[in-house]
Amino acid sequence: MTPRRRKRLTAVALLVLGVGTAAAIAITALQDNMLYFIAPSDIQTSELPPERNFRLGGLVEAGSIQRDSESLYVTFTVTDGAHSVPVSYAGILPDLFREGQGVIAQGHLDDAGLFHAREVLARHDETYMPPEVAAALDRAGAPHGVLE
C-alpha cells in the first residue's frame, strides 16, 4: 500500500470511528425518548405529570376484558407480570386483540389510576407457526404467542 493510500485509509477509519462515537453518545443521551412504550412497572418510577399522554405496553390480562353490549366501550387490564393498569377504550380494536396478547395503548392516566386510551395497537410477537403446532403446544401446556 502506498503512503498516500495508507493516509486516505486512516482518514476513512477515523471518519467512521468519529461518526460511530457521536451516534453512540447521542443514542445514550436519548435513551428514554427512543422508547415506544413503557410497561406498567415503569409508571411508578417514571414520575409522569398527570394528564400527560404516553404509551402503555403490556399483555391483556386473562379474564379482564369487559365489553359494553350497547357500544364499542371496552375495559381491560394491561399487565407485565409484576404490576397491572386498568384501561378503558371506545373504538375498534385490532384483529389480534385478545387475552394474553401484547398491546400498546396511547392515552393518559386519571387520578383514580384508570388509563384512558385514545388508540390501542396490537403488538405481534416474533413467533410464527402453523395452527396444528400451536394446538399441540396448547395441549402440552407450553406457553406461546405472548409478548416476550
Next chain:
Amino acid sequence: MWTQTKLAFHKLGSPLTFFRFAQALIPWLWGLTLVGLAVGLYQALYLVPPDYQQGDSYRILYIHVPAAWQAMATYIVMTILAVITLVWRIRTAEIMAMTAAPIGAAFTLICLVTGAIWGRPMWGTYWAWDARLTSMLVLLFIYLGIMGLYAAFDDRRQGARVASILILVGVVNIPIIHFSVEWWTTLHQGSTINLFGPSTMDPSMLPPLIWMTVAVKLMFGALLLQRARNELLEQDQRKKWTLQALRMSGHDS
C-alpha cells in the same frame, strides 16, 4: 493465491474487463433469480401452512423480510465500495457504489410499503414512529441523499468521492436498524430468524424464506452489474474500449 486475487481485483478495475465480466454473468444471475422467485413464491403462497394467529396475512413476510435484508445488505456492499473509492480510487468501484444506491432505495421502499400493508390489519395502524420503522425510513432518506449528492456534481468522479463520504457517515444507521428492537421498546417485533441462536419460526415455514432471500440477493447482483455496465458505457461513449466492447457483443454500426 493472494497475488492472483489481487490481480483479478485490479483487472476488474479496467472498464473492458468489467464489461466482459458483467456481460458473462448477467444472464446467469437473471436466470437463477427467476427460478428462485418462482419456487419461493409458489412455496410461500401455496405450500406453507397459514400462521396460527395471522392466518394467511403473514405470507407478506416472504417479500418484506428478504427486501429488508437486501436494503441493509446493499448498504454494506456500498460501504465497502465507498472505502475502495476513497482509498484506491478505482473507477469501476465508484460507479458500482453509485449505481447501487437506487437499488437499495427500491428495496427499502418495498420493505416499508409491505410492512405498512401488513401493519394495518395486524397492529391496527399503517405507521408508527417507533425506533425500527423510523430508522428504516432514515435509511431511505440516506439512499436518496447519496443519489442527489452524486447527481449534483458535473464531474462524476468527484461526485462519487463526495457521495462516498456520505455513505460512510450513514453506515452508523445500519446497526441502529438491526438492534433497534433490542435496545428500545418498539411496536415492531424482535428478530424471528437468528443466525446465532434458535429461530422462532416453525421449520415448515422456512424454505420459501430461504428461496426468496437467495433470489433477491441474485437479483441485486444482476441489477447492480447491469446498471454499472450501462453507466460505464454512457460515461465512456466516446472512448475506444466502448467501440471494442460493442463490436464484441455484436452491435456493429
